[in-house]
Amino acid sequence: MRRAxxxxxxxxxxxxxxxTPVPTPAAARHRVVRVAHxxxxxxxxxxxxxxxGFAEGGFSVAEELGRPWARVWSAAPAAGATPAxxxxxWHVADELHVLNVATTPALRRRGFARALMDEALAYAAAxxxxxxxLEVRRSNRAAIKLYRGFGFTALGVRPRYYADNxxxxxxxxxxLDPESGRALPGRDEIRIDG
Numbered sequence: 001m002r003r004a005x006x007x008x009x010x011x012x013x014x015x016x017x018x019x020t021p022v023p024t025p026a027a028a029r030h031r032v033v034r035v036a037h038x039x040x041x042x043x044x045x046x047x048x049x050x051x052x053g054f055a056e057g058g059f060s061v062a063e064e065l066g067r068p069w070a071r072v073w074s075a076a077p078a079a080g081a082t083p084a085x086x087x088x089x090w091h092v093a094d095e096l097h098v099l100n101v102a103t104t105p106a107l108r109r110r111g112f113a114r115a116l117m118d119e120a121l122a123y124a125a126a127x128x129x130x131x132x133x134l135e136v137r138r139s140n141r142a143a144i145k146l147y148r149g150f151g152f153t154a155l156g157v158r159p160r161y162y163a164d165n166x167x168x169x170x171x172x173x174x175x176l177d178p179e180s181g182r183a184l185p186g187r188d189e190i191r192i193d194g
Contacts, residue, residue, distance in 0.1 A: 084103060087116035154170055
C-alpha cells in the first residue's frame with residue numbers, strides 16, 4: 001500500500017484507514033516533521049544517512065525499495081525539505097520487522113525517529129499486524145528509551161550481533177491487538193539495565 005507524500009496527521013485524527021484507531025503521529029503533534037514514502041529522487045540522500053548511521057556495511061536502501069515486503073519511510077523538517085531520517089521495515093504475514101532507523105547526526109533528538117515509528121505503528125495497526133519486532137544495540141539507551149515509550153519490551157539478546165564491535169543486540173517486541181491496533185501490555189523477558 002503506497003501512501004501519498006506528506007504528513008499523516010489529518011488521517012490519524014479521523015481514525016485512520018477503515019476506522020481503525022491509530023496513534024497520532026509526531027508530525028501532527030509537533031508540526032515540524034513530514035513523513036513520506038521514500039522515492040527514487042530521495043535515494044542518494046537516504047543512502048548518505050545510512051552511511052553516517054551504520055558502521056557495518058552491506059545495507060542498501062535501493063535494494064530495500066525493490067522488495068515487495070519492504071516499507072521505507074523518510075522524515076524531513078518540512079514538505080520539500082531534504083530528508084533527515086529514514087525507517088526500513090519488512091511486513092511479513094502478520095508481523096512488522098523494523099530493520100533500520102537512522103537520523104542525520106546533526107539532526108538527532110528532534111523527533112524524526114519518533115515520527116517514523118509513529119508512522120510504522122500506524123501502518124501496522126491499519127494492516128492488522130500482531131507483533132512488531134526490532135533489534136537495538138545494547139548501548140543505544142536513547143533508542144531503547146524511545147522504543148519503550150511505544151510499549152516495546154525486551155524479548156532476548158543476540159550476543160555479538162554487531163560485527164563492528166562485537167556488541168550485543170537487544171531484541172524488542174510490541175504486541176498489537178489486530179482488531180483495534182492498540183498496543184498490548186507486555187513484560188520484559190530479560191533484564192537489559194546495567
